[in-house]
Amino acid sequence: MTSAPAGAAPAPVPVADERLANISLWARLMRRPEVGSLLGALVICVFFWVTTDAFGTLSGIANWTDVASTIGIMAVAVALLMIGGEFDLSAGVMTGTTGLLMGLLTTEWGFSMWPAIAATFAFAALVGFMNGYMVIRTGLPSFIVTLATFFVLQGANLGVTKAITGTVRVAGLGDVAGYGSAADVFSSTFWSPHNFRISVVWWIVIAALATWALSRTRAGNWIFAVGGDANAARNVGVPVKRVKIALFMTTSLCAALVGIMIALRLSSVQAGQGVGEEFTYIIAAVVGGCLLTGGYGSAIGASLGALIVGMAFIGIQFSGWNTDWRFLFLGVILLLAVLVNNLVRHRAEGARR
C-alpha cells in the first residue's frame, strides 16, 4: 500500500485509527477475497475424492488440472481486468481467433511455427489495444464495446476460415516446421504415466506473477485504484487510461497464449473455438471473489474458481452421473461458491468493528 489509498484519505482522523487496530490473524485470513472459493474448492475436491475411485489418483488429478489450466490462465487475466473495473466478452472468441490466425499463417501462408506465434501475439496485443482504446475514447461500457468485438471476431473466424480453407477448420499444424519445439513449450505433457499438461505450469506461473503484481507493485495498486474509483485514481495521478489499455492487452495476450496452446495440442483449430467460454472465465473470477463492480478480487481466487470448474467437469464424468444434469450441477455449485463468498465477506466485515 504505497501511493494511492494513502493519498486518497486525508480526512480528519477522529479517535483511534482503525487502520492501526489489532486484527487477529483469523480475521485477516477471512477477509481475503479467495476464502470462499478455497472453501468451495475443498468441499468439491473432498466430495469427488471420496465418492469416485479415479478422482484422487495422479492421473485423475492430471485430468482435472488439465481442464482447469486453460480456464485458469484466462480467469487470472479476466480477474485483473475485472479488478480494474472492466469486462472483456471477446476473451473467449479470442482464443479461437488467435489459434486460427496461427494455423492459417503456418498451413496456408508458409510461416514456420515460431514467427507465426510471434505474429499471433502481436495481433492479440493490437486487438487488446483496440478494445481498451475504444472503451477509453467512447466512454461506453466495456460490456458493449467488447460484445461488438466478440461478434466481429466470431464472424471473421468463420468467414475467413471458410474463404481460405474451404472448410470450417484449419488442420495439419503437426507438419509445420518448428511444430515440435513449439509443442514442447506450449502443449507437451510431463510426468510420464500420468501426463500432466505443461499448461498447468503456465497457469501456476501466470497466477503467481499476477498475485505478485497485485500485491507488491505500483501497477497492482494502480489496478485496484482504477477499478475502485477511476476519478479518484486520476486525481491522485494514476494513469487510468494506460492502466486500462494495458489490462485489455494482457487479457488478449493471455487469450493468444491459450489459443496457441489449444491449437498445438489438437494440431487443428475449429472456427467455433472458444465461443461462449468468456462466461466461464468471468464465472471463475467471480467465484474467486472478484466483484462485478471492480476494485476487489484476487488472482489466486480466480485460479481456485477455475479449479472448481475443472474439478466439477471431470468429477461429474467420473461419477457417471447422468450428464443431462451437468449444467444444473455447475449452476448450483457456482451459486454455492458465491454464497459462501458473500457469507464470509459479511462476517469478516462485521469482525472489523
Place this chain on the structure above:
Amino acid sequence: MRQLRYVVLALLMVLGLAAFAGACGGDDDGGGSDSGGTPAQSDDVNLTQGQDITVAVITHGAGDSFWAVAKKGAEDAGKQLGVTVKYSESANDPQKQAQLIDSAVTEKVDGIAVSAPNPDALRDSLSKATDAGIPFITLNSGAEDYEALGAITHVGQTESIAGEGAGAKLKEAGATKLLCVIHEQSNIGLNQRCDGAKQGFGGDVENLQVKGVDDIQTTLTEIQSKLQSDTSIDAVLTLNPDIAVAARDAVQGASSEARLATFDLSGDVVKAIEAGEIEFAVDQQQYLQGYLPVVFLALNKSNLNTVGGGQPVLTGPGYVTKDNAAEVAQLAEDGTR
C-alpha cells in the same frame, strides 16, 4: 446469519441432486418409457452379465433431440447387456472431448465409443487409449479416419453419400435452387453433406450458416429472411430435426413455396412429414449409433470379437416419406427413432 441458512439449503440441494442423479444414471433412465426394449434380464444374454464391463460413450452432441436418441440407444444397450454405460457430450468443443477421453482412460474403462467430427483433435487422446489397451469405436462422424485413428470400426453413415441422395431426391421432385442450412460452425460432416447435396442436386446450391440448435428463434429468423430476400429458392435442406422444424415455420412465415427436406428425425419432423409440410427425412438411425458400439465393445471385451472386417458399419441413409411416416411416428415419440 440468514446467509448461513441459504448456504445450508444450497448444500442440501446439491446432495439431494447428487443422490437423485446417481439413481438416474445407475439403474433406470427415470423417463419410465420402456419402449424399444426387450426384457432386460432374460437368461440368454448372460455372456456379459456379471463381468462388470464399463463403456464410455463420448459424443460431440449438445443435448439436442438427435443425440438424445443416440444416448437412449447406448443406455438401452447397457441395460440389456448389463454393461455400465457412461454417456457424455462435449457440445462440439474438441478440447473438452479430448479431455473426456483422457478421463475415460484414467478410469480404465473397458471400451470407448467416440464421435470424431475433428479427428486431428482426438488423435493424441485416442492413442493414449490404445497405449492403455482400451479398444474404441468411432460413431456418427469419422468414417474417413477411423482406421488411421486405430478404431475397431466405425458406426454411422457416410455423409457425402447421404447428402448426394438427398440432393438427387429433391432434384427429382423438380426443385431448381436449393438452400442448404448448416447449424454448427465447426462440424466438417455438415459441410460434406451440403457438398454431397450439391453433387446430387446438380444445380444451384447455396449454403446458409445459422445460429444453431441452442438458439432456434434466431435460426428461424435467419432462414426466413434468407427466403424473403431470395425468392428463387424453391428447396430447403436442413441437417438437424430441430432446425427442420424451425425451417418449416420459416418457409410458412416467408410465404415461400419451397420444398423442405431434412436430415434426421424427431417426433415433430415425422408429424410434419405426415402433414406434407416436410417432403422427406434422411434417417441415419442414430439409435443404432449409440446402441451398436456398446454391443460391439462388450463383445470385444467378453468374446474378443471385432465387428466390421475393416469396413464401417453403416446405419443409413434410410428415407422417411409420407408412405412410412405413420409407422415411424410411434417409435419417434418413444425416443428411439
